[in-house]
Amino acid sequence: PHRPCLFQPLRIRGIEIKNRVVISPMCQHSAEERGCAGAWHLVHLGKFALGGAGLIFVESTAVEPGARIGVRDVGLWSDEQVAPFRAIVDFVHQNGAAIGVQIAHAGRKAGSQALWEGGRALTMEQLRETGEPWRRIGPSALAAGPEWTVPDALSRSGIAEIRQMFIAATERADRAGFDVLELHFGHGYLVASFLSPHSNRRDDHYGGSRDNRMRFALEVARDVRATWPQDKPLFVRISAVDGTEDGWGLDDSVILSRALKAIGVDVIDCSSGGLSDETRNMNVPRGLGFQVPLAERIRREADVLTQAVGVILDGPQAEAILQEGRADLIAVGREALYDPYWPHHAAHDLGHDLRFDDWPIQHGPWLAKRA
Numbered sequence: 001p002h003r004p005c006l007f008q009p010l011r012i013r014g015i016e017i018k019n020r021v022v023i024s025p026m027c028q029h030s031a032e033e034r035g036c037a038g039a040w041h042l043v044h045l046g047k048f049a050l051g052g053a054g055l056i057f058v059e060s061t062a063v064e065p066g067a068r069i070g071v072r073d074v075g076l077w078s079d080e081q082v083a084p085f086r087a088i089v090d091f092v093h094q095n096g097a098a099i100g101v102q103i104a105h106a107g108r109k110a111g112s113q114a115l116w117e118g119g120r121a122l123t124m125e126q127l128r129e130t131g132e133p134w135r136r137i138g139p140s141a142l143a144a145g146p147e148w149t150v151p152d153a154l155s156r157s158g159i160a161e162i163r164q165m166f167i168a169a170t171e172r173a174d175r176a177g178f179d180v181l182e183l184h185f186g187h188g189y190l191v192a193s194f195l196s197p198h199s200n201r202r203d204d205h206y207g208g209s210r211d212n213r214m215r216f217a218l219e220v221a222r223d224v225r226a227t228w229p230q231d232k233p234l235f236v237r238i239s240a241v242d243g244t245e246d247g248w249g250l251d252d253s254v255i256l257s258r259a260l261k262a263i264g265v266d267v268i269d270c271s272s273g274g275l276s277d278e279t280r281n282m283n284v285p286r287g288l289g290f291q292v293p294l295a296e297r298i299r300r301e302a303d304v305l306t307q308a309v310g311v312i313l314d315g316p317q318a319e320a321i322l323q324e325g326r327a328d329l330i331a332v333g334r335e336a337l338y339d340p341y342w343p344h345h346a347a348h349d350l351g352h353d354l355r356f357d358d359w360p361i362q363h364g365p366w367l368a369k370r371a
């Protein structure tokens with residue numbers, strides 16, 4: 001029988017992803033002490049492996065303790081963080097999925113509350129009370145919005161230090177056994193803030209022209225590609241449009257994506273927005289598949305694999321995106337929180353795996369006997 005596109009494997013470098021369903025990185029703000037993953041992460045991520053996803057991303061994982069999105073986010077800035085991730089990687093592998101980690105520096109948006117606490121920026125005083133070395137940095141001394149403090153503009157030596165942090169986190173991600181690494185260059189965090197002319201007003205060779213604003217992103221990508229094993233895929237998440245007038249736009253993203261591909265980046269994960277408070281709820285309507293046109297144009301014009309994400313609700317919608325050649329991978333976020341078995345259910349909606357052969361062996365044979 002014909003296999004839907006959504007359930008066709010994809011091989012990138014040495015890694016085989018068994019289908020096209022990716023679990024999007026999602027902050028849990030639930031780390032154990034010192035940014036270590038724990039039982040929450042094992043169960044949270046492990047359930048997606050049982051649910052049939054091809055590739056599961058760990059949430060935004062900080063390269064520096066004071067550069068987390070939230071105060072209880074996980075990190076890869078320290079060797080003690082490797083073993084807890086290794087346990088999760090092993091479980092996911094034993095259950096047939098590939099697993100990636102998204103590494104990030106939150107830049108001028110470091111230190112916010114979890115959404116269940118309000119989702120607002122914390123004050124520097126609140127951050128200092130944690131006893132950790134929090135800091136907000138950016139290309140220029142411009143705040144992300146009224147609720148944020150003004151970041152320190154990074155010096156040249158500061159930029160070099162951050163590059164080393166990305167390299168060190170990449171080495172640890174490899175030791176933890178991750179199959180895929182994703183660089184978080186979107187949502188207004190550090191690297192994104194270098195790309196947009198609104199947040200980057202530098203007058204050295206990291207600011208001004210588009211090439212200059214792209215320089216830091218390309219340096220980090222090149223450093224990481226040289227560190228991450230050649231047989232493992234490298235993804236980059238971008239905000240393909242930053243959501244501001246005259247800001248970073250889709251034409252810019254096509255050019256950036258071509259440059260990233262030339263460096264050896266395998267997949268561009270096409271998100272949008274997040275540069276500042278004003279753009280938190282972007283003007284782009286958040287309708288069904290609203291970011292798919294970004295993945296489509298980058299795929300076509302930069303000739304690179306793309307991952308589509310954002311309000312992709314069910315199997316038929318995901319299947320149509322792939323069949324129409326608009327993306328190569330489909331990332332689901334909130335729908336996977338709603339239904340961790342989303343991939344298996346999508347398969348059934350598409351008339352695939354009706355005998356439950358792809359379900360965990362502990363469950364599938366029983367489900368096949370179900371009336």
Ligand code: FNR
Pocket residue numbers: 024025026027028059060102184187237271309310311312331332333334335
């Ligand atoms: C997110 N998102 C997100 N994105 C990212 O790049 N790194 C992250 O750590 C997070 N964290 C996060 C936490 C939670 C709870 C949610 C719901 C979302 C964005 C996410 O990956 C995805 O791009 C969006 O949620 C849009 O996809 P859905 O949810 O419409 O499928």
